[in-house]
Amino acid sequence: MISIVPAEGPILDEILTATFDIWHEELTRAAYPRYYKGQLQTPWARTHLRRWAMVDGSAVLASAKTYAFDAMLDGRDVRVVGVGAVFTQPAHRGRGHARALMEQLLQRAAADGFDLALLFSEIGAEYYARLGFVTIPTFDLELRVREDPRRGAPATLVRFGDDQDVANLAAMCETRAAPFRFGLRRTRDLIQYAIAKKRLLAGLSAPGERGVEFFVAEEGGSAVAYAVSSLRGGQWTIEEAGDRDPAGARLGAILQALIARDPAAPRPRITGWLPATLRPPQLDCVGAQPSRDVMMIKPLSDAGTPASPLQRDDVIYWRSDLF
Numbered sequence: 410m411i412s413i414v415p416a417e418g419p420i421l422d423e424i425l426t427a428t429f430d431i432w433h434e435e436l437t438r439a440a441y442p443r444y445y446k447g448q449l450q451t452p453w454a455r456t457h458l459r460r461w462a463m464v465d466g467s468a469v470l471a472s473a474k475t476y477a478f479d480a481m482l483d484g485r486d487v488r489v490v491g492v493g494a495v496f497t498q499p500a501h502r503g504r505g506h507a508r509a510l511m512e513q514l515l516q517r518a519a520a521d522g523f524d525l526a527l528l529f530s531e532i533g534a535e536y537y538a539r540l541g542f543v544t545i546p547t548f549d550l551e552l553r554v555r556e557d558p559r560r561g562a563p564a565t566l567v568r569f570g571d572d573q574d575v576a577n578l579a580a581m582c583e584t585r586a587a588p589f590r591f592g593l594r595r596t597r598d599l600i601q602y603a604i605a606k607k608r609l610l611a612g613l614s615a616p617g618e619r620g621v622e623f624f625v626a627e628e629g630g631s632a633v634a635y636a637v638s639s640l641r642g643g644q645w646t647i648e649e650a651g652d653r654d655p656a657g658a659r660l661g662a663i664l665q666a667l668i669a670r671d672p673a674a675p676r677p678r679i680t681g682w683l684p685a686t687l688r689p690p691q692l693d694c695v696g697a698q699p700s701r702d703v704m705m706i707k708p709l710s711d712a713g714t715p716a717s718p719l720q721r722d723d724v725i726y727w728r729s730d731l732f
């Protein structure tokens with residue numbers, strides 16, 4: 410009899426073994442399961458992240474992850490179920506198991522009071538559009554930091570961020586998100602999870618392969634701006650950022666200070682997602698292209714139905730919140 414069960418123990422191990430080849434993130438076979446299981450040790454993931462398996466007796470047919478988010482849509486609070494890592498075991502492909510699993514997970518979510526389903530497709534929009542999902546345009550920006558000709562650091566106190574700063578980060582995120590039609594409620598625990606996930610990936614990668622930097626600008630003993638970036642092969646990806654200053658000047662100063670650490674070093678290629686209202690004066694946008702990860706939503710209730718189709722500048726979302 411086919412049923413949906415939590416993916417734990419041997420079932421989880423079977424799924425992780427099968428999914429390694431497509432989602433390994435260039436980790437070793439030993440590190441790959443540690444990456445997922447390490448995420449589950451964070452306070453947010455313990456109560457908001459689940460992996461499910463569709464099984465027929467002892468046979469695993471398909472699997473997926475779900476994430477429980479609080480969000481805002483058109484001025485109201487909504488509950489969002491994120492769906493990711495949808496996968497059919499190789500021996501059972503071509504029989505509609507992944508679609509059946511998705512449909513049942515969404516039915517359960519609607520019954521449990523979720524208003525909206527959210528996913529990021531690596532295979533384009535067509536497959537999930539057939540399941541009722543609609544695309545929200547997102548773009549990868551390429552950014553350049555403006556520098557003083559003398560290549561000096563700005564007069565801004567920049568330091569490593571730590572756990573005590575996260576409450577200030579959450580407050581910045583809430584203020585920054587207010588003008589947008591759709592965005593996650595980025596609580597302290599969610600931000601901690603997002604940063605921990607990036608650090609886990611870097612820590613489990615080959616030595617020197619990846620890095621993660623978390624810096625804040627401080628005034629009066631409190632963080633007033635921040636940036637979390639992933640570093641790899643001469644490229645920086647801004648995973649998330651914030652600034653109490655609406656213009657983002659202190660965020661720009663953080664990036665200028667980081668660039669100035671080694672005046673003789675080649676300048677990195679900097680990419681990221683920045684909301685429309687955050688354009689630090691020290692940054693130039695030198696390119697934009699549609700994101701490979703296609704953001705898609707499907708209403709599950711009247712509250713989760715947008716008043717009109719969501720456009721690029723209606724949404725605030727950070728790369729660190731991709732799943």
